[in-house]
Each structure stands twice: as C-alpha cells, then as structure tokens.
Amino acid sequence: MDDPVEIYVLNQRVRLRQPPDGFRTSLDSVMLAAACPARAGDRVLDMGCGVGGAGFCLLSRVPGIKMVGVDIQADHIDLARQNILLNKAENTADFWASDIRDFQTDIKFNHVICNPPYLESGTHTPSPDIKRAIAHGHLTDMDVADWIDAGFHHVTSGGSLTMIHRADHIDKIIRALGKRFGALEIIPLWPYAGQAAKRVIIRAMKNRRTPATLHAGIILHDIGGGYTDITNSILRDMSPIP
DSSP: OOOOEEEEETTTTEEEEEOSSSOOOOHHHHHHHHHOOOOTTOEEEEETOTTTHHHHHHHHHSTTOEEEEEESOHHHHHHHHHHHHHTTOTTTEEEEEOOTTTOOOSOOEEEEEEOOOSSOTTSSOOOSSHHHHHHTTTTSOOOHHHHHHHHHHHEEEEEEEEEEEEGGGHHHHHHHHTTTEEEEEEEEEESSTTSOOSEEEEEEEETOOOOOEEOOOEEOBOTTSSBOHHHHHHHTTOOOOO
C-alpha cells in the first residue's frame, strides 16, 4: 500500500490516516456519527468502519462510550489502529478485520452504525482498482439486508441501528428491517433546497413497535454552494442530528 495521507475532520478535532486511493472518509461518515443516539457508558459497533472515521467522530462528540469497528479490509483496520493513537482513544476504541457476516463477539452493543457500500455486486462495472472496488461493494455478494441482519444480531433489544445510504434504496432498507425494528426514522439529506435527496439516514430500534417518522431532513448546501448553517454546526461544532 502506498503511504497513507492524513486528514482532519470535525474542525481538526479528529485526525485520520487513510489510504491515498480507494476508501475516503467523507461527509457521510460525520453525518452518520452525528445521527447515532449514543450516550456516555454505551457500547457502539461500527460495521464497515474503514479507517474509523465515523467511530472517532462519535467518540469525540460523546465522551465515555466504547467503540468497536469491523471492516473486511485488513489494511484499513491497520490504519484504524494507528488512528487510535492519533486520537488518544487507546481505552475506548478497538478494531477487527472481518466480514461482518462472520464477526462474532459475546458483547451486545447499545448502538450499531454502518455506511454500507452504495453499489451492490453485479449492478455496476467494477473498478479496476481492487481496493476501490471492494469499498464500493463491487467484489462482494452482500446487499443491504446482510448489513441489517448483522446489525440485528449484535445490537441489544431496544438498541439502535443507524445507517446512511442511497435515498433510492429506502424501499430495500425498509423491507430488510421488517418487523424486527420499529421507531423507524427517515432523515433525508437534500443537496440543495428543491433538489431530490441523494442520501438518507435511517434510524431504527430493535424490537420496538413505535410508528415511523419522516423528518424534514437537512439541506446540505446553500445557494452559493457553501454549507448551510445546520450542516456547518454538524461538521464543525459536533452538533448531533436529533
């Protein structure tokens, strides 16, 4: 692997080493962390954690939690473990290289977060870059139902599953959640006012029967192309997404 590059997120509160090509810590990772309803003392599982971007953002926003990250790419896990030291999280974070379908632990988590690959195997031409292809979901036989199944297995009853995904996959996500999850919340992320959402945050609670809520959502950019005030408050000031 080529030398990693370093980036900062959350207004330089979080420092991350990541590969120069392929996986990228993005706005999605910060939004995912902001949407997780974790509190001090909770345990959180980050499935498909990459180099730990979402997990470290959550650790920074909610001191006192314990976070475990799992990713199928061992080189990403190597970087995530380096990022533990960069973010002084030796006592609060741990990372494991595993397919999420095979990951086993005796721990039940209060919350599970995930940012699954957006392109399912067989639906697009794979990238010639193997690592990029895996990150995008081209070279696995997994679909969104596998991620939800794994989340259901690892989260405690009454705990939350939070996912960020493509808006045009909402129907697949809702079908996969089935009756195992309730208190469903759908939070659209609008690129600009008046435009269709490309991303959506889904929150649901295991073994709950509370009706679903469709939130007003978040407009990411203003008319000039910059971030809106609410987006800046999440990206810079660590504001949660309620």
